[in-house]
Amino acid sequence: MILHHIGDSHEWHWFSTDNGHFVAPLPIIAYRPGKGLSTFSSARLAEDQSYDGLKLEHEHLVSEDGSKVYDFSITKNAAALMGSGIILLLVFTAVARGYKKNHGKAPKGIQSFFEPIIIFIRDEVAKKSIGPKYERYMPYLLTVFFFIWFNNLLGLTPGAANLTGNIAVTFTLAILTLIITLASSNKYYWAHIFATPGVPKALLPIMSPVELIGIVVKPFSLMVRLFANITAGHIVILSFISLIFIFKTAALAPVSLAFGLFINVLELLVAILQAYIFTLLTAMYIGGAVEDHHDADLQMGYDDGSASTHVSH
Secondary structure, three states, X not given: OHHHHHOOOOEEEEEEEOOEEEEEEOEEEEEEOOOEEEEEEHHHHHHHOEEOOEEEEOOEEEEOOOOOOEEOOOOHHHHHHHHHHHHHHHHHHHHHHHHHHOOOOOOOOHHHHHHHHHHHHHHHHHHHHHOOOHHHHHHHHHHHHHHHHHHHHHOOOOOOOOOOOOHHHHHHHHHHHHHHHHHHOOHHHHHHHHOOOOOOHHHHHXXXXXXXXXXXXXXXXXXXXXXXXHHHHHHHHHHHXXXXXXXXXXXXXXXXXXXXXXXXXXXXXHHXXXXXXXXXXXXXXXXXXXXXXXXXXXXXXHHHOOOHHHHHO
């Protein structure tokens, strides 16, 4: 039951009662070489049924004759992704509209809630991690932060999809961070990798491969951290609730529900914390790629106090 809840599916199961299951069928879109495109409702594949030579095996669309199937279906996570995208567009269109209307005045309404968060990401994350070139990366950083935060919260609602607990989604976010980091890198970034300052030349054949591996490991850690934290939270909450049915006694309900509620409230904190960590680390990786030699020397000067005279001039 837990794995079915946290996994993706070709239908959206909302809840169950004694009268049956409340399920929203989703579109099946499949292409088979030589047989063309097949489109129909996932309701036709319910109860282990087959339709048009296709069937579902553990939520994988397969052909009955064993031929290759390319699955382009709108799954629960894909539908949730489109839904959260619409919510983000509606919310921040309203925020932008409020900013234009109240420009130079105190923020009102929904703008007053989101503007301090946006300013925090700008001042405490982007400026401090990236430096003077932060502005061009603000759209991506804000998109990543609010996309992760919103979907973490939506994933805690009953019947919702576990979007940020899907490793394909976190993988895509990590790849985007890697692409932007590499596309923004300068010669000093690559010089640090292939000619690490302060490292004897005899050790460069060892250090350079390590630094290259680090380029891939950084986005990999972003991917796994978000996926593991969100998935673990869902599993723990459902596990506490499942104890009532495993032991088949209502006497365990107060304890299970109390611990489940505690973890659920904790997940509200984790939701924004994971969004902040992903955004902060992304900004730090980009900052390391765009930092030039002058910026590095200046920062070293700040650290030892020798740059104070230079800055005052």
